Each structure stands twice: as C-alpha cells, then as structure tokens.
Amino acid sequence: MKILKHKSLKELNTFGIDVNAEHFIIINHENELTDLLKKGNSHNFKILGGGSNLLLTQNIKGTLLKNEIKGIDIVLENEDEVLVRVGGGENWHEFVMWAVARNYGGIENLSLIPGTVGAAPIQNIGAYGVELKDVFEGLNFIHFENGKEISFNHKECNFAYRNSIFKNELKGKIFISRVFFRLSKPPHKINISYGAIKDNLEEKGIKNPSIKNISDTIIEIRESKLPNPAAIGNSGSFFKNPEIKEEEFKKIKNKFPNIPSYPMPNNMIKIPAAWLIDQCQLKGVRYGNTGCYKNQPLVLVNYGNATGEEIKSFSERVQGLVKNKFGISISPEVNIW
Numbered sequence: 099m100k101i102l103k104h105k106s107l108k109e110l111n112t113f114g115i116d117v118n119a120e121h122f123i124i125i126n127h128e129n130e131l132t133d134l135l136k137k138g139n140s141h142n143f144k145i146l147g148g149g150s151n152l153l154l155t156q157n158i159k160g161t162l163l164k165n166e167i168k169g170i171d172i173v174l175e176n177e178d179e180v181l182v183r184v185g186g187g188e189n190w191h192e193f194v195m196w197a198v199a200r201n202y203g204g205i206e207n208l209s210l211i212p213g214t215v216g217a218a219p220i221q222n223i224g225a226y227g228v229e230l231k232d233v234f235e236g237l238n239f240i241h242f243e244n245g246k247e248i249s250f251n252h253k254e255c256n257f258a259y260r261n262s263i264f265k266n267e268l269k270g271k272i273f274i275s276r277v278f279f280r281l282s283k284p285p286h287k288i289n290i291s292y293g294a295i296k297d298n299l300e301e302k303g304i305k306n307p308s309i310k311n312i313s314d315t316i317i318e319i320r321e322s323k324l325p326n327p328a329a330i331g332n333s334g335s336f337f338k339n340p341e342i343k344e345e346e347f348k349k350i351k352n353k354f355p356n357i358p359s360y361p362m363p364n365n366m367i368k369i370p371a372a373w374l375i376d377q378c379q380l381k382g383v384r385y386g387n388t389g390c391y392k393n394q395p396l397v398l399v400n401y402g403n404a405t406g407e408e409i410k411s412f413s414e415r416v417q418g419l420v421k422n423k424f425g426i427s428i429s430p431e432v433n434i435w
Contacts, residue, residue, distance in 0.1 A: 099123060099130040107158070111149035112212060114331035115406045119162035125187075126166050128240060128247060128275045135245035143242055144435070145273055148189065150212035151221060151333055153413075153434045155406030165216045167275055170196055180281050181235060186216025186274045190223070198313045203286035204233040205279070206309040207295075210320045212327070212334060216274040220264040221431075222257045226316055227291045231257040235278040242271055260338050260431055288312060294319050323394045331400030332391065336413060337371040337428045350424060371420075371428050372396040378419040388412045410434060 105122035108114060125131050142160020146152075167185040170193060174181040180202055184193055190213050194205050207228035211218075219237055223230050236251045256263040264272065286309055290296045298315045299307050307315075325332055342350075347367040351357055354377075360368040375381070375395040382392035387404035389412070391397040398409055398416075413430060420428050 099125060099134070105162075107146075107149070107154060107162075110146060110164075111152050111154055112327035112331060112333050113153055113400050113404075113406070113409065114327070114402075115154040115400070115404075115409075117154045117157045117406070119158040121161040122164065123161060124164045124166050125273070126168075128167065128238075131163070131240050131273055131275075132245050132247070135240070135242065143273075144270070145216075147186075147214035147217035148212055150327070151217065151432050153333065153406050153409055153430075153432050155410055155434060158435065163273060165214060165273070165275075167216070169276075173278070178283055180283065182279045182281060184215045184277050184279065186214060186276060188215045189213075190215055190218055194313065197281055198310050201284060201309065202281035203283070203288070203309045204228075204281045206313040207289055207316060209313040209316045215277050219255060219257075219274065219277060220262055221260055222262050224260070225320075226295060227289045229257070229259075231255075233279050233281060235280045237274055237278060238276045239268075239272040239274045242273070247275065248272075259341070324397060325391055325393075325399060330391075331402075331404070332397050333432045335371075335396045335431055336398040337375075337396060337416075338431045339368050339371045340374075340426050340428050341366045341368050342426060343367070350426070354424070369426060374420045374424055374426060374428065375416060378416070378423055380416060380419065385412050385415070390416070406434075 102122040105119045106116060107119055108116040144158060144162050146162055146164045166187040168187050169185040170188060171183045172180050173183050191210050193215055194209050198206055207226040208223060211223055211225060218230050219234065234252055236249055238247055238249050240247050288307060290299065290312065295315055298319065299311065304311050324334060341362055344365045344367055347359060358370055358373055362368050372395055375390065380390045381395040383389050386408060387401050388409045389399060391399050398413060400409060417428055420426060
C-alpha cells in the first residue's frame with residue numbers, strides 16, 4: 099500500500115485533466131484495504147481504475163483509492179470452457195489479449211476498450227454486439243461499511259445497458275477486488291453481426307475468422323475512429339445510445355426518415371447517439387479547448403488545456419442541441435466528478 103497527499107491526477111485520467119486528490123492510496127491487495135477499514139478510515143472514499151471513463155471537474159476531497167490488485171488465474175477448466183479469476187486492477191485490454199493468445203473466446207469483441215477489469219462490471223462495458231454480462235460469472239468486492247469481502251453472482255449485479263447495481267444502490271460503497279469470467283474453448287460462437295467487422299473481414303478474404311482475426315479487426319476499426327488519449331485527451335464514447343419507446347420513434351422517423359435504429363426488448367428502440375450528434379453538424383466542431391472529434395462525434399476531446407468544467411459545459415451544449423432537433427435526451431456514459 100502506498101499513501102500520497104495532494105496527488106496530481108493529470109496522468110491518471112485519459113482526458114488529461116489536472117486536478118489533485120487530497121489523499122491518494124494505491125491498493126495492491128485486498129488485505130491492505132481491509133486493514134485500512136479496520137482503522138476506521140472509511141470516509142469519503144472514491145475509486146480510480148484506469149481513469150478512462152471519467153471526467154474530473156474539481157479537486158478530489160477525502161481519499162481516492164487506486165485499484166492495483168493484479169493476477170489472472172484459471173480456476174476451473176473442462177473441454178468446453180475455462181473459468182478465469184482476474185484482479186480488479188488488471189488492464190482490461192491486456193486481459194483480452196491474454197485470452198485471445200490462449201484461444202479463449204467470448205471477449206474478443208471487447209478489444210481495445212480502455213480501463214480496468216474492476217471497473218468493467220460497473221459499466222457493463224460493451225461493443226460490437228457483445229457485453230461484459232455475456233461472459234460474466236461473478237465478482238468479489240469489499241464493502242466500505244463493514245470491511246467484509248462479499249461475492250455477487252450474475253443475477254445480483256442487475257446488469258443493464260451500460261448499467262449495474264454498482265452504479266446505483268452500491269455506488270460509492272464498495273471496492274471490486276476480483277472478477278470471474280467464463281470463456282469458451284474452440285469451436286467458438288463468434289459474433290460478427292456489426293457490419294463494419296464483416297466488411298473488414300471480407301476485404302481481407304477471411305471467410306472463417308478466428309477470435310484473433312476478430313480482435314485484430316476490431317482494434318483496427320477502433321483505432322481508425324477513436325483518438326489515442328496519449329495524443330489527444332478523451333474518454334472514448336461520452337454519451338450512451340438513447341433508447342426510446344416505439345411509438346415515439348415512429349413520430350421521429352416521420353420527420354427524419356433516414357434515422358438509424360435497433361429494436362430492443364419491451365418495444366424500445368435504440369438510436370445511435372453519434373448519428374444524432376452528427377446531424378447537429380457537430381462532428382469536428384471545436385469550442386474553445388474542447389469539441390467533438392473529427393472522426394467520431396460521440397467522442398469529446400481535450401485539445402490540451404481544457405478544464406473538466408469546460409468539457410462538461412460543452413457536453414451539455416451537445417445534449418441541448420440534440421434535444422432541440424430531435425426531442426431525444428442523450429445521457430453521459432462517463433462518470434462526472
């Protein structure tokens with residue numbers, strides 16, 4: 099365990115926002131946190147993973163915990179699948195690469211998503227037709243109130259689109275230490291339902307793709323659309339794709355016939371937020387030190403000197419323009435502190 103005071107977080111968030119944490123503690127093992135809690139240090143905890151789904155608008159008061167719990171272990175294995183336990187502080191993409199290298203399937207479509215394994219269930223991360231919940235088996239977390247380590251199964255996590263119990267009832271109350279995944283062995287059930295993947299594979303003449311082919315393709319697609327945070331600050335997709343009722347969608351489609359859509363359960367329709375923002379002529383627009391990325395309007399960027407408040411203000415401007423044009427509300431996918 100490492101304890102620092104007034105720690106700059108500029109290099110620890112992908113937006114590159116320069117704010118400080120009053121108290122900053124690196125947690126390398128569960129015992130370090132439980133010992134800390136036994137001493138009564140359970141007030142004002144916030145948790146930092148990869149800093150990739152976060153917009154910092156002010157200095158952090160209290161204590162910021164950095165999850166650095168590592169380790170990838172096979173717990174159970176049979177002819178069809180493996181059960182893997184992963185430390186919450188492991189880098190998500192590196193874990194995906196670990197699985198792909200061993201031909202363990204299920205998370206190849208989630209390649210190159212930034213962040214940590216411990217943060218992934220909170221957001222129920224997803225991309226290209228796959229969500230974390232599809233391979234999730236369970237997790238362990240430490241409750242700040244009593245210092246106990248508790249296990250949750252799939253059902254207890256209340257997974258939904260970019261949502262879970264950890265963003266709601268348990269928000270700010272727990273520290274995810276280990277996550278368990280059930281991954282497949284060959285033959286894999288691959289998912290190339292998103293057109294960009296299929297088109298890319300066909301261009302390369304790949305008819306029977308391996309999970310590595312799929313991972314490589316998704317990495318290529320993501321790199322072509324999303325800016326590298328090391329070059330230009332961003333947190334990937336800033337907004338969630340909105341879901342609206344089918345009746346409401348029909349009215350909007352009458353006015354905007356070309357609006358793309360995806361049917362969802364319970365007569366809901368999902369609309370790509372990127373399309374809505376693009377139709378507001380915001381792709382590539384710069385507003386002071388921030389703006390929408392030139393290749394993907396869903397990505398808000400820091401051109402070098404933006405404050406968190408500037409980016410937040412711009413995001414609200416984007417929301418307002420979309421609402422005025424389409425009558426649809428879009429919500430941030432990132433956490434705003």
